[in-house]
Ligand code: SF4
């Protein structure tokens with residue numbers, strides 16, 4: 529639907545797998561940071577919409 | 583298809599006079615051409631207004647959920663699949679229903695036809711695969727196969743999957759149809775292009791919810807878009823809200839949508855609402871070998887777990 533690959537990730541981690549949890553969170557953070565802020569599915573601030581209409 | 587009507591009326595009258603059912607849900611002529619409307623017949627007199635032609639695209643299964651009486655219902659291939667879906671979702675009981683199956687040869691797309699004419703269309707008739715359109719001094723005959731609803735053109739389940747009576751001989755199913763050409767095109771796009779594609783698609787949406795209201799699957803007592811506490815999604819025409827409505831609705835229909843086309847038919851703005859559900863329909867077919875509404879004995883992929891379920895997306 530137009531969301532970049534990598535922005536959504538799925539993982540199975542048992543409550544006993546703390547190291548895997550840390551590893552996965554770090555990886556996810558890294559990929560998402562590389563992708564930059566999400567532009568889609570974000571409501572435009574009112575000011576921006578108004579300036580567009582005007 | 584026109585010749586089915588005598589048999590439909592005969593069966594319907596018999597069911598009502600023998601008190602096998604309390605009502606029969608069928609079609610009668612609408613006020614405008616090409617827009618037959620649902621008709622709830624309670625006696626033999628009502629049956630007289632029943633019609634059957636290529637304008638019966640509304641999905642009658644939409645009128646079944648939670649009804650208590652005994653119902654006779656006219657069902658095309660897609661309607662019958664939505665009836666099966668209702669039964670396995672406990673929205674109606676099989677023994678409440680007498681299903682009058684109608685083998686279907688496709689419904690015509692009224693938007694395609696009205697787009698061909700500048701003036702108002704006053705009369706549309708059909709005969710042996712040809713549609714004759716009249717209006718304000720013009721008259722034109724078109725091949726029906728050229729003006730089929732898109733979903734009917736690629737339909738491979740024209741015969742009802744369950745029925746108690748049949749209104750006609752079964753029709754031959756279409757073979758060698760490429761059902762997912764449009765989905766593959768979208769799949770091949772880059773994320774930016776996909777985003778633009780759906781933006782353009784929804785540009786004209788006025789959030790009237792006609793698509794949702796025509797869909798037999800959308801029977802929730804309160805739809806998530808109508809909920810106010812909590813309010814899941816904004817009610818304005820902000821593109822983000824409109825998009826959220828359409829994508830969430832599509833996901834609610836995943837593994838349940840029969841591609842009946844009722845949503846597209848209902849949209850006053852000519853939006854191809856099926857573009858949202860069809861990808862999920864394709865995924866269900868390819869990943870779970872599942873087509874909605876074909877069997878009463880199998881649970882839909884989204885409410886069962888099998889160890890063999892595909893899970894490559896989970897790391
Ligand atoms: S019927 Fe059409 S205009 Fe109305 S909400 Fe659905 S897509 Fe939007």
Ligand code: SF4
Pocket residue numbers: 641796797798799835838839840841842843844845846855856859
């Ligand atoms: S989403 Fe559209 S095509 Fe699918 S079952 Fe509902 S009305 Fe039919």
